[in-house]
Amino acid sequence: MGTMQWVGLLLLAVFAGAVVPFQSAININLARGLGHPLWATFTSLVVSVLVLLPVIVALRLPLPSLAFACKLPLWMWTGGAFGVCFVALAVVLLPKLGASGFLALALAGQMTTSIVLDHFGLFGLVEKHLTLPRLFGALLLMAGVVLIQFGDSAARSLAPAG
Template sequence: MTMWHWAGLGALALMAGAVVPFQSAINANLGRGLGHPLWATLASLLVSIIVLLPVIIALRLPLPSLAFITQAPLWMWAGGAFGVCFISLALMLLPKLGASGFIALALAGQMLASLLLDHFGLFGLAQRQLTTPRVVGALLLMAAVALIQFANAPAKALAAA
């Protein structure tokens, strides 16, 4: 992979990550307005379908294979459940933890889970051994999460006193 190819993919990954706090903050407000976070989760998923269907039609994508749909292992369908879990938890936790706190903790959880997925090569991923530098990187990330989440704790405690 060339440096420019990697840079382009990296920029797209940064954009994918950048939309998460916006999605979470908007959905948290939607949840308050609709009366419960699960209604906002449902609304978010319905909007996803409404946005995605015209794109699929415009690209003239062929219908999925019925044989694959009927034979795919159950774990392949878990992505939707994980999406519901993430959206719902974001709706409930973002107002309590703040955008930076929630995203920092969610990112730390993603990093830890990613290290395990890579190490064991789960779900068809290429196996990438858990090395000391990767563990140190994860620990640094956890330290950054703690710094982001608790940096203002003493100031809040003093202000409340």
């Protein structure tokens, strides 16, 4: 893979992360309008399907093999449930924690889980063993999470009165 392709992939990954706060903030307002976070979660997922279907049709993707789909292990069908968890929890927690606080904590959970998945090569991922530099990087991210979530209150408590 060439350098430009690699940079393009990196930018797409940054974009994927950048859309999450928008999705969460919009869904909070949707939840207020619809009266409950789960209705906002449902609506968000229905809109996802409605956006995705024309793309699938435009790309003329063939239908998946029903015979193959029926043979898949149950765990392969759980990805959507994790998506529901994230969207629903974002709608509930983002107003209480703030966008940066919620996403910093979500990133901490993602990083911790990703390190375990990579280390053991779970779910068919390439094994990337936990090394000192990777551990240090994860700890730096966790330190950032703590500063983002608790830095203001700690700074206020350390500031002189008056």
